[in-house]
Amino acid sequence: MRLSRSPTIQTLAVFLVVFALQSALRFVSPLLAASLFVLAPPVAVRPWTLPLSVYAHANVPHLISNAIALLFAGLLVERVTTTLRFHAYFLAIGMLAGVAQVWVTGLFSPTAPAVLGASGAVFGLFGYLLAGNPVADAVLGRLRLSRRAQIAVVFVLAFLATATTAAPGVALVAHFTGFAVGLFAGRLHILRTETQATNNDRPV
Template structure:
């Protein structure tokens, strides 16, 4: 993990290239491989999807479902968004912080689902997909762009459109989108605050922030 952010988000990097950063590439490759495995052996997918009643006994489901997708279009959209955002965020945050951001956002998306259905809805809900994690990347980018004074209304418009679609199109887990977005934005904001207030101990603060957010999410998951 680098001790400081490497550069401000640059709007000129919005276009797609094949030079994919390593963690971004590894995450995308894992999703593609698991899509193939799930197609050939559906029972594996059943073991990895997020289903609240089982997740308490099998907590790995809070993250593993982010590597599954409900069809080719779902996979294609999420992988495009992952690579698009990863190309901007991974060089900025570094490999470790970017990986932490992605995984905690995925976790947060499922915790949000568990909290919602446990409070208001039917627990018989099944979710798959990297959307919660991708929305975490969206949220982090929005915060970092503002923090560094970058202007990128295109990305912010994309976030708004996809957030609204989650509420109006049946079958989309808007809870996962909101949970990932909130935690991604929160992590980025806390990392920025730590960087500005304690440059000499940035790494320690960033680790503490990641551990603290993880602990809070685990606590919520345990309650609901």
């Protein structure tokens, strides 16, 4: 696949374009930049921040860390799906993770919560990788876990993955949500195309 056709590279390009726009607007009006790109309650008042916040970043280190993680996970996930499914999945997981972050933290924080960045969506890619590969299929197939046990495993893995990123200012709820949903999506193989599924099901 040419790099220009890679959904991972396309997503990275969107990161850079959005960050350039953020930087320009911050120079003119930091308040305007925040109102356009930062997801904060009530979400219905500024619905455009739902998708834009997924591709926006707080600063250069934030952008670089998410870009590196995106390249690592995205280039692997895109091999089993289409460009459209990849982008739809990434955006949907990112928005869901962002909403979870502002909703849950809003329950416990005296100040209005706010979030931006693609880490929730990237964690969704990592979760998909972990649960949607042939090794995971073989292991879980042999264990024959009950539905409750599988859900418990998902939450334990999501908690452990989230704990590794614990630090001040990190959107832990978004990380947890993205990874957990990614694990469920991986078990269901929702990104896999019919052709890919047929090839995987053929006897060796």
